[in-house]
Structure formats: structure tokens, C-alpha cells
Amino acid sequence: MKVVITGGTGFIGRMLARAILDRGALTGPSGAQEEVDAIALFDAVAPPAPLAGLDDRVEIVIGDISDRDRVAGLVDRDDISVFHLASVVSGGGEKDFDLAIRVNLTGGLNVLEAVRARAGAPRLVFASSIAVFGGSVMPAVVGDTTKQAPQTTYGVTKSIGELLINDYSRKGFIDGRAARLPTIVIRPGRPNAAASSFASGVFREPLNGEPCALPVKLDTVMPLLGYRSAVAGFIALHEADAGALGDDRTINFPSHAATVEQMIAALRRVAGNRRLGAITVEPDPGIEAIVATWATETEFARATALGLPREANLDEIVEAYIEDFLDG
Amino acid sequence: MKVVITGGTGFIGRMLARAILDRGALTGPSGAQEEVDAIALFDAVAPPAPLAGLDDRVEIVIGDISDRDRVAGLVDRDDISVFHLASVVSGGGEKDFDLAIRVNLTGGLNVLEAVRARAGAPRLVFASSIAVFGGSVMPAVVGDTTKQAPQTTYGVTKSIGELLINDYSRKGFIDGRAARLPTIVIRPGRPNAAASSFASGVFREPLNGEPCALPVKLDTVMPLLGYRSAVAGFIALHEADAGALGDDRTINFPSHAATVEQMIAALRRVAGNRRLGAITVEPDPGIEAIVATWATETEFARATALGLPREANLDEIVEAYIEDFLDG
Numbered sequence: 001m002k003v004v005i006t007g008g009t010g011f012i013g014r015m016l017a018r019a020i021l022d023r024g025a026l027t028g029p030s031g032a033q034e035e036v037d038a039i040a041l042f043d044a045v046a047p048p049a050p051l052a053g054l055d056d057r058v059e060i061v062i063g064d065i066s067d068r069d070r071v072a073g074l075v076d077r078d079d080i081s082v083f084h085l086a087s088v089v090s091g092g093g094e095k096d097f098d099l100a101i102r103v104n105l106t107g108g109l110n111v112l113e114a115v116r117a118r119a120g121a122p123r124l125v126f127a128s129s130i131a132v133f134g135g136s137v138m139p140a141v142v143g144d145t146t147k148q149a150p151q152t153t154y155g156v157t158k159s160i161g162e163l164l165i166n167d168y169s170r171k172g173f174i175d176g177r178a179a180r181l182p183t184i185v186i187r188p189g190r191p192n193a194a195a196s197s198f199a200s201g202v203f204r205e206p207l208n209g210e211p212c213a214l215p216v217k218l219d220t221v222m223p224l225l226g227y228r229s230a231v232a233g234f235i236a237l238h239e240a241d242a243g244a245l246g247d248d249r250t251i252n253f254p255s256h257a258a259t260v261e262q263m264i265a266a267l268r269r270v271a272g273n274r275r276l277g278a279i280t281v282e283p284d285p286g287i288e289a290i291v292a293t294w295a296t297e298t299e300f301a302r303a304t305a306l307g308l309p310r311e312a313n314l315d316e317i318v319e320a321y322i323e324d325f326l327d328g
Numbered sequence: 329m330k331v332v333i334t335g336g337t338g339f340i341g342r343m344l345a346r347a348i349l350d351r352g353a354l355t356g357p358s359g360a361q362e363e364v365d366a367i368a369l370f371d372a373v374a375p376p377a378p379l380a381g382l383d384d385r386v387e388i389v390i391g392d393i394s395d396r397d398r399v400a401g402l403v404d405r406d407d408i409s410v411f412h413l414a415s416v417v418s419g420g421g422e423k424d425f426d427l428a429i430r431v432n433l434t435g436g437l438n439v440l441e442a443v444r445a446r447a448g449a450p451r452l453v454f455a456s457s458i459a460v461f462g463g464s465v466m467p468a469v470v471g472d473t474t475k476q477a478p479q480t481t482y483g484v485t486k487s488i489g490e491l492l493i494n495d496y497s498r499k500g501f502i503d504g505r506a507a508r509l510p511t512i513v514i515r516p517g518r519p520n521a522a523a524s525s526f527a528s529g530v531f532r533e534p535l536n537g538e539p540c541a542l543p544v545k546l547d548t549v550m551p552l553l554g555y556r557s558a559v560a561g562f563i564a565l566h567e568a569d570a571g572a573l574g575d576d577r578t579i580n581f582p583s584h585a586a587t588v589e590q591m592i593a594a595l596r597r598v599a600g601n602r603r604l605g606a607i608t609v610e611p612d613p614g615i616e617a618i619v620a621t622w623a624t625e626t627e628f629a630r631a632t633a634l635g636l637p638r639e640a641n642l643d644e645i646v647e648a649y650i651e652d653f654l655d656g
Contacts, residue, residue, distance in 0.1 A: 097499060101437075109429075135575045137473045145465045147475045148491070149576060156495040160488050163476070167484040171425060247463045248477060 001026065001034040001079040006065060006111060007086030008041025009051065011187050012127075015231045016083060017041060018053045027239050028079050029120035029175075042074055043086070044103075065107035068114075075114035078122070083234060084111045084161075085127045090290055092193035093154035104157030112164055116173040125238050126165050126178040128250060130223065131155030134293040143299030144252050151293035162250045169242075169249050177237045177245065182223035182255035182298060184230045186321040195290035199224060202260060203267050203318055206276035207326060214260060215284035221296035223255035224263075225310055226317035233308040240306050254310035257297040266314035270322065329354065329362040329407040334393060334439060335414030336369025337379065339515050340455075343559045344411060345369060346381050355567050356407050357448035357503075370402055371414070372431075393435035396442075403442035406450070411562060412439045412489075413455045418618055420521035421482035432485030440492055444501040453566050454493050454506040456578060458551065459483030462621040471627030472580050479621035490578045497570075497577050505565045505573065510551035510583035510626060512558045514649040523618035527552060530588060531595050531646055534604035535654060542588060543612035549624035551583035552591075553638055554645035561636040568634050582638035585625040594642035598650065 003020055005013045017039050020026065028034035039058045041051075046062050063070040065086050075082060086107060093100035108126075115124045133142040135149035148159040165176035187200040198215055199222050205212035225233075233253050245251070258266075264279060300308075311317050331348055333341045345367050348354065356362035367386045369379075374390050391398040393414050403410060414435060421428035436454075443452045461470040463477035476487040493504035515528040526543055527550050533540035553561075561581050573579070586594075592607060628636070639645050 097501075137576065145475055147473055150491065150495075151498065151575065153495055153499070156491045159491055163478065163484045163487055167478075167481055170479065171481070173425075247479065248465065 001028040001036055001081065002038040002040065002077050003036055004040045004042060004074055004080065004082045006042045006082070006084045009043040009047045009060060010085065011189070012184065012227060012230060013041055013043075013085050014051055014053070015227055016234055017058060019231050019235060021055060021057065023235070026081055026235075027123070028081070029122045030079070034079060040074060065110060066102045068110045071107070071110040072114045072117060075118060078119040080118060081123045081125075081238060082111060082115055083125045083127075083238070084108065087127065088154065089192060089194040090131055090152050090154040091195045091197075091287070093157070094152055094290065095193075097153050100153045100157055104154070105160060108157070108161045108164065112168050112174065116168060121172055121175050123175045123177065123238055124165070125234055126161050126176065128158045128162050128178045128180045129155065130180055130182050130252070130295050130298060132159040132162065132180065133295040138295060141297045141299050142252070142295040144248065144250070144302050152290060166247070166249050170247070175242055176249050177240070178250035179234055179237055180250050180252045181230060182225050182253060184227050185224050185317060187227070188321075188325045195287050196222065198287070199263070202263050202279065203321065206267060206279055207271065207274065207322065208277065209275060210277040212277060212279045213282040214279060215282065215287040216260060216291055217281060217283060218259065218261040218264075220260050220291060221257055222260075223257050223296065223298045224314070224317065225253055225255045226320055228320050229254065229309045229311055233303070236306060236308050244306060251303050251306065251308065252298055252300045254300045254303050254308055255298050256310065256314060258314055263314060266318055270315050270318040329356040329364055329409065330366040330368065330405050331364055332368045332370060332402055332408065332410045334370045334410070334412045337371040337375045337388060338413065339517065340512065340555060340558060341369055341371075341413050342379055342381070343555055344562055345386060347559050347563060349383060349385065351563070354409055354563075355451070356409070357450045358407075362407060368402060393438060394430045396438045399435070399438040400442045400445060403446060406447045408446060409451045409453075409566060410439060410443055411453045411455075411566070412436065415455065416482065417520060417522040418459055418480050418482040419523045419525075419615070421485070422480055422618060423521070425481050428481045428485055432482070433488060436485070436489045436492065440496050440502065444496060449500055449503050451503045451505070451566055452493070453562055454489050454504065456486045456490050456506045456508045457483065458508055458510050458580070458623050458626060460487040460490065460508065461623040466623060469625045469627050470580070470623040472576065472578070472630050480618060494575070494577050498575070503570055504577050505568065506578035507562055507565055508578050508580045509558060510553050510581060512555050513552050513645060515555070516649075516653045523615050524550065526615070527591070530591050530607065531649065534595060534607060535599065535602065535650065536605065537603060538605040540605060540607045541610040542607060543610065543615040544588060544619055545609060545611060546587065546589040546592075548588050548619060549585055550588075551585050551624065551626045552642070552645065553581055553583045554648055556648050557582065557637045557639055561631070564634060564636050572634060579631050579634065579636065580626055580628045582628045582631050582636055583626050584638065584642060586642055591642060594646055598643050598646040
């Protein structure tokens with residue numbers, strides 16, 4: 001079978017591709033495990049350097065996700081699964097509303113229609129976000145029964161994506177699943193336009209010996225999940241039996257609620273004798289305003305029942321990053 | 329100022345136009361009461377006969393709401409308000425998914441963009457529905473803090489519309505409000521493709537001396553609102569101060585939860601000596617399946633605080649219909 005990963009040259013897309021290559025097979029539309037012979041990483045722009053850790057089963061396809069024909073051409077086999085990760089992120093969506101609608105809403109519809117056009121209702125796993133929660137109705141702990149009240153355009157488009165995944169699945173057009181992600185850390189490389197970018201930066205920059213200027217205060221709470229668990233969760237959600245998902249195909253992913261202060265404490269514990277770059281607090285009102293609308297703690301009983309993992313604690317998340325990106 | 333009513337030749341659209349003509353003015357983008365000098369009733373097909381009770385301020389405009397330029401051309405002044413009522417209904421959406429997406433989602437985006445293109449963020453009132461609720465997470469009573477979990481394509485597109493109304497308003501592109509309607513009764517004329525059509529038919533057909541075959545059982549519960557209150561609610565919601573709406577622009581409208589048996593009892597009480605057509609129960613599994621996903625009782629504290637009315641009881645709803653359509 002073929003696997004398409006939109007936003008596939010991004011960090012999570014690449015890690016997911018590697019995990020699928022290692023695994024070798026996924027549940028296909030037939031319901032049986034099928035060997036993965038091709039992975040297409042679809043993205044808006046070509047990566048600046050060749051991607052490491054992949055092999056000749058992997059093809060990079062560059063295109064505009066808002067082009068319906070382009071997306072239809074990508075989903076060109078019936079024995080296929082799609083992981084739809086492409087998205088304008090939170091901070092980016094606040095800066096360019098029209099781009100967020102074009103990429104996240106029109107692009108999302110194009111992916112749904114492309115999968116629907118195949119025979120056998122292939123599986124489609126959509127990356128959603130806890131940014132679907134917010135506003136004055138938001139309870140202290142958010143979960144699978146909490147009202148969606150997003151306060152960013154990003155969160156609105158993710159909420160719309162969840163609704164469409166449910167309806168396309170209910171109609172039998174696709175076998176959809178949505179992964180409602182907390183903030184995924186520790187992303188390697190450079191900061192991005194996500195308002196949550198600092199949650200990786202607070203670990204990454206100091207470990208690289210670089211200074212980190214935090215745009216939020218130390219008591220800011222974020223629900224975090226390590227990228228290893230996020231990738232394992234994407235695959236577990238893809239593999240889950242549709243009957244176990246019921247009439248709501250969106251699963252709140254596991255997380256650890258942590259203050260920025262706790263993140264820094266975990267960093268210092270795990271870093272040991274490493275020389276760390278300095279951390280300063282330089283509040284950015286724009287970032288603070290977005291982060292203030294987000295949930296701080298999540299409930300994830302359905303995810304746990306489906307076997308979706310989380311790390312034991314923040315320390316394990318830091319250890320994994322050091323192993324994968326610094327000592328590797 | 330000008331008022332545009334999409335779906336304007338339908339029953340609620342016509343009643344709303346008449347109420348606005350009687351009123352003579354609405355709050356314009358200036359914040360002050362402005363005289364309404366033009367009302368455009370936009371619809372997909374021309375009405376079969378001239379519409380009664382209107383005057384030369386009213387123009388009927390026929391066009392396709394999924395045509396962005398057509399809709400932009402309709403919203404052709406800055407001193408304008410739009411009531412967006414056009415929609416493929418619940419039963420219709422289950423039969424033709426693509427039409428529901430084209431009219432309700434693409435059409436809705438066209439209306440939002442047309443209003444956004446005007447100066448001064450004009451008011452836009454969107455007709456949503458309690459069909460946004462449903463599924464295994466639905467509580468016994470639904471309200472403004474209940475998770476949206478629609479189980480029809482109609483409900484999904486209404487939920488998406490609510491999310492977009494909030495976001496376009498948050499961005500300051502428009503001053504949007506969404507009216508989350510229960511089943512509105514008693515609609516005159518013929519049955520339509522809404523799965524809730526029987527809730528009008530159970531009153532209307534017997535009063536017209538015609539038989540009524542109910543597609544659901546007598547203990548089926550529906551939240552009902554009379555059309556007079558629905559129209560008054562639309563205007564009250566349009567007139568409400570934006571500050572009173574907070575970060576959720578969707579208001580659950582008032583209703584009365586009633587069994588079909590209670591509807592029939594109210595009909596018999598009010599009808600007195602009128603000769604009524606026979607009522608029989610002939611369950612339609614397709615209609616029953618849709619209705620079974622809907623909420624039966626609604627909470628509407630925010631609506632009440634905003635001054636949105638409901639009738640005192642079902643009897644008052646039947647009396648209004650007789651006055652407006654039988655004895656008029």
C-alpha cells in the first residue's frame with residue numbers, strides 16, 4: 001500500500017515516515033496488514049537539504065494543497081492511507097487569515113475529497129489541536145466531551161476539520177480519525193510561527209548552548225507530549241478498529257500539564273553537566289494573548305483506552321531529544 | 329440602509345421581511361437606528377406566485393449562493409445588514425451531501441466574504457439549528473455550553489457556520505450573530521424536505537381538513553418555537569449590543585419541549601369545533617433515524633437575558649397560525 005503524509009517534510013511528518021518505514025506495514029483498506037511500498041511526503045516547499053533516515057520508498061512531492069486536482073493526483077491508488085498534517089499554524093493563522101482558510105479549510109476539503117474518490121473508504125488521520133478549545137466556556141480540564149470554542153483562526157479550522165472527518169466517516173466516504181494534539185516537544189531546528197514554539201525552544205536553545213528568550217511567564221501552563229509518543233499515537237490511531245471510535249472520530253491525545261518553570265527544572269535535571277544557554281523571560285503580548293486562550297490541562301481516557309502512549313514525565317522527553325538529536 | 333435576506337422567499341424570510349418593513353428601521357453599521365429603504369430577498373428559485381404583504385422597498389433576487397461574485401454583488405452597500413437563512417435542510421442534506429456542502433458551506437463562506445468586503449463590519453445574522461447537537465456525548469438538555477456533535481451533514485454545516493461567524497467577528501471583519509433555532513412551527517403550505525417537517529404538518533394538515541400521516545411515534549419529543557417568536561428573536565439578536573454577546577456569538581433560541589401527543593392535544597384544544605383531518609402514525613425509518621439524533625430539550629438563559637421571546641405555550645402557537653393563515 002501507499003502512504004501519503006501532507007506537511008510530510010515537517011518534523012512530525014518525517015518522524016512518522018521513519019516510523020512507518022521501520023514498521024513496514026499498516027492496516028490497509030482491506031482490513032489486513034499491508035506492506036507499505038511507497039510513502040509520498042507532500043509539502044508546499046522543498047526541504048532545504050535532503051531528508052535523513054528515509055529510503056527509496058519515499059518520494060517528496062511539492063505542491064499547493066489548495067489545488068484540488070494536485071491533491072487528487074497524489075491520492076492515486078485505492079490501497080492507500082493518508083496522514084493529513086499540513087497546516088498553517090496558530091501564530092501564522094492570526095497573521096494571515098486568508099492563507100489559513102485556503103490551506104487549512106480548502107486544503108482540508110481537497111484531502112477529504114481525494115480520499116473519498118478512492119474505492120473502499122481508505123483511512124485518513126487528521127492532525128487536529130487542543131486549540132479547538134478556548135473562550136469563556138472552557139472548563140479547567142478539556143476533553144472529548146468539551147465544547148469546541150476556538151479563539152484563533154487555526155483552532156477554528158481544526159474544529160471544522162474534526163467535524164468534516166466525522167461526517168465523511170459517518171457517510172462511509174472515508175474511514176477518518178482525528179488526533180487532537182497538545183503541544184508537541186521538543187522540535188529540533190529553528191523556532192516556527194506557532195505561538196507554542198517556545199515550548200520546544202525552552203529546551204532546545206539552552207541544550208544547543210544558545211540563549212532562549214521566553215515570550216511568556218514562568219507560571220504559564222502548557223499540556224505537552226513528546227514527539228515519540230505523538231508519532232506512536234498517530235500510528236495507534238490509524239491502526240485502531242473503527243468500531244472502537246464510536247460516533248466521534250476525534251481523540252484527545254495524552255499530555256503532561258507543566259509550567260514553564262517545571263520544563264526548565266526538567267531540563268536542568270537531565271542536562272547534568274552540559275553547559276546550557278541562558279533563559280530569560282521577555283513577554284510578547286501577541287504570543288501571550290494567543291496562549292492565554294488555550295487549555296492548560298487535558299483529559300484523555302479514550303486515548304488511553306486505545307493504547308495511545310505518553311512519556312512517564314518531562315525528563316523522559318528531554319532524554320529522548322538528547323538521544324535523537326544531540327548524542328545521535 | 330439595505331437589508332439582504334438569503335433564503336428570503338421562504339416562509340421565515342418573508343415573515344422577517346414583513347416584520348422589518350413594519351418596524352421601518354434597524355441598527356446600522358453606524359450604531360444608530362437607520363431607515364430601511366431596500367430589502368433584497370435572495371433565493372435559488374423564484375416563488376411560484378407574487379409574495380403578499382410586501383411593498384416596493386422589496387426586491388426579489390434569484391441566483392446561486394455558491395457563486396461568490398453573485399453574492400458579492402448582492403451586498404452592494406456599506407449601510408447594510410444581512411440575514412443569512414438560505415440552507416439545504418436536514419433531510420435534503422442527507423440525500424445530497426455535495427449540494428449541502430455547496431450551498432451551506434461554500435454559500436456561507438460567500439456570504440461572510442461579501443459582508444467582510446464592506447466597510448464598517450456590518451451585522452450578519454446566521455440561522456443555525458439545534459441539529460449541531462447529537463451523538464453519544466449529547467446531554468439530556470442542550471445549551472450554549474454543550475459540545476457540538478452533529479449527526480447530519482446539515483448539522484455539520486451549521487456548526488461550521490457558527491465557528492466562522494465567531495471567527496469573522498473576533499477578527500472584526502463583520503459583526504456576526506448566529507441564531508440556533510429549534511424546530512419552528514407552524515409553517516404554512518406544503519411539507520418540505522426537513523426531517524422535522526411533520527412538526528408543522530401535525531397541526532397544519534388537520535386544520536386544513538387534510539389527513540396527516542406522522543413519520544414518528546407519539547412519544548417523540550421536539551423543542552418547538554412559534555414563527556412569531558423566531559422572527560422577533562432574529563430581530564432582537566440583530567439589535568443586541570455586541571458587547572452583550574461575549575466571545576460566543578451563537579445564541580440558543582428559546583423553545584418548548586413537547587411530545588407529538590402534546591402537540592395533538594394543543595391542536596384539539598384550540599381547534600374547538602373545527603373539523604380536523606385524521607392523524608395517523610406511519611413511522612418512516614429514515615425520518616426517525618434523523619430525529620433520534622436531535623436534542624429534545626434546550627436551555628436558553630442567554631437568549632432570555634437578551635430579550636428573545638417564546639410563546640406562553642403550544643396553544644398560543646396554534647392560535648397564531650389560525651389567526652395568520654386560516655382566519656386572516
